[in-house]
Amino acid sequence: MALNFYGLDLIVASNIGTIKHVKYNSNPNKKPDIKQLQRIKELEKGQGITCMTWADAEQTKFIVGRKDRTVQTFNLITDEFSDTKSVDFGEGKLQSVSVFGESIFGAVESGVIKIWKSNTSDEHLLNTGGPIEKMKHCSYNSSIIATGGKENDLKLWDLEKRTTTFHAKNVPHDWLQLRVPIWVSDICFLPENNGNVVAVCSRYGAVRLYDARAQRRPVCNVDFKDQAGSCISLGHYDKHVIVGTGRGLLNLVDLRKKGKLSKSYKGAVGAITDVMSQKDANVVVSTSLDRHLRIHNAESKEIILKQYLTSKLTCFLLRTVDSFIKQEDGEITIKQEIDDSEIKDEDEPDQEYDEMFDNMEIIREGISSKIEKNIFLEDKTKDVTVSKKKMKSEAKKRKGNDTINDASISEDLIDSPKKAKLDKEEEKVNDEDIDQSIIKLLRSTEKLKRKLLSKNKKKKAKSLFYK
Structure with missing residues (x-):
């Protein structure tokens, strides 16, 4: 889809629970418009956000999963949380959430997946047989999900039948005839294959491509020495993926034939927490633990935007709909975007931090003797x-x-x-x-x-x- 008026429209979440709405215009002379959707005063300890997903096709609502095992739905039109539910199944923090028709399903760290409807008591449980690091819902075939974790290799599930359709097999032993450890950290589905071709990244520095129609072992395997894979997303080329690492690198990996490293996007100091490529704008968007949101040019690898967002970022959502959609009396009408001349700069996101720093006392005892x-x-x-x-x-x-x-x-x-x-x-x-x-x-x-x-x-x- 084409980009909206603002260029890029992002929902960014942090590990302390704050949510920010960032609108970036391609005009380099204009700063991005940042709006805080949830303030720090409204949060409690342990409410950090671990996962997010869109709740509807119009992208006016999104679902948030928190560390304290609560699932909330936020409405961008009213700027309020419309629904809140606490998770009462399995053990560990909430790893992933998604939507299947009118149902919501979530996966916890212990490996249990629950499917429920908000208005009814109809619930179903799936046990993946091991700890889950990531659960990913296929956007090309809504009935398929993929799971993986530490010593729990890739599995494909059919939500309608509630059974596994594919279980990956580990790679052969290394040259010392030792077993290669498994730790799936993130998953992405490749398009135009009905959810049968899946790419995964590993904490041990491996990027693997699986084809459920061909074999259980990976079709392509690319290893990166001393680089733990933290997240993966589709690239702007066919059969290319972008992998974020714990060292702050973004690697574009070519998965054709034997596979190879195509290029790297640098600039981040902390580990990459989430990454996404936008083909229409030819950019790569990423968040990292150094509290920055970065936008790279996909071709030249140049940093277009480096925005500091005050807290450690965990994940983000990218809007692909051209404009906000408002529903009135059962009919859907498009709400027109505002011109650049009518937009006013808002200092609300950083107002709390500015007041806090202004009230702090200035300490001069720490000045070194050399400076004096x-x-x-x-x-x-x-x-x-x-x-x-x-x-x-x-x-x-x-x-x-x-x-x-x-x-x-x-x-x-x-x-x-x-x-x-x-x-x-x-x-x-x-x-x-x-x-x-x-x-x-x-x-x-x-x-x-x-x-x-x-x-x-x-x-x-x-x-x-x-x-």
Whole structure:
């Protein structure tokens, strides 16, 4: 689908539970519009967000899964949570949520999946046979989901029949004939295959492509040494995926034939938590633990946007609908977007943080001694230059006064050689005094510098790190 008026429309979640609505315009001179959907004051400890998904095709509602095992539905039209449900099955935190028709289903860390309807008591449970790190719902075939976790390899499930349709088999032993460990961290479905072709990334640095129609073992396997895969998404090319790592790299992997690394997108300091590629805009969007939202150019690898969002980011949703949709009296009408001239900058997202930092006390005890010494020397040199200027100005004034006095003196006194000699001697004495005072100040500053340097040398000689 084509992008909307703002360019990119994102819903970003954090590990403390805040949700922000970010609208980015392709105009580089304009800052992104950031709106906070849930404030920090409304949250409690342990309400961090672990997963999100869209609740409807119009993308006006989205579902949020939290660490305290609650599932909430947020309405973008009313800017309120419309429904809240606590999860009472399995053990561990909520890993993934999704929507199947009128039902909602979620997976917990212990490996149990529950399907329920909000208006009825109809519930169904699925046991995946091991811990779950990720559950992914196929967007090309809504009845298929994929699960995987630590020592729980990839499995495909049919939600209508509630049975497994595919169970992956581990790769052969390594060259030492040792078993290769399994830890599926994220899953993505490749298009135009009815949910039969799946790519996964591993915490042990592997990217694997499975074809349920061909064999149980991976069709393609690409290994990255010392790079733990944290998230995976479709690339902007056919049979390409983008893999985020724990080192802050975004790797574009070509899964054709034997598979290879195509290119890498750099810039992140913390581990990548979520990634998504937008083909129409030719960009790659990612969030990381360094609290930044980044948008890369897919071709040139250049960072288009680097936005700081105050808290560690866990996941995000990308809107692909052109405009908001409002439902009135059973009919759906399109709400037109606002022009750039009518948009006003909003400081609400950072207002709480600004007030908090303004009320903090300034602490100066932590300033190091070296900084204080440098400040002292800078002030001393400034005093020397000021004193030089003052002395020169005073000398000029004295000379001017001497000329005025000489003009007022009578001619017989001017002609007297004794008076002229005395005036010359006084001028020489004044010049000598100025020079001597300047020299004294310079010498004093040089002595101070030498003392400070000698002290630093002694400290270094005593310390263990310079021996």
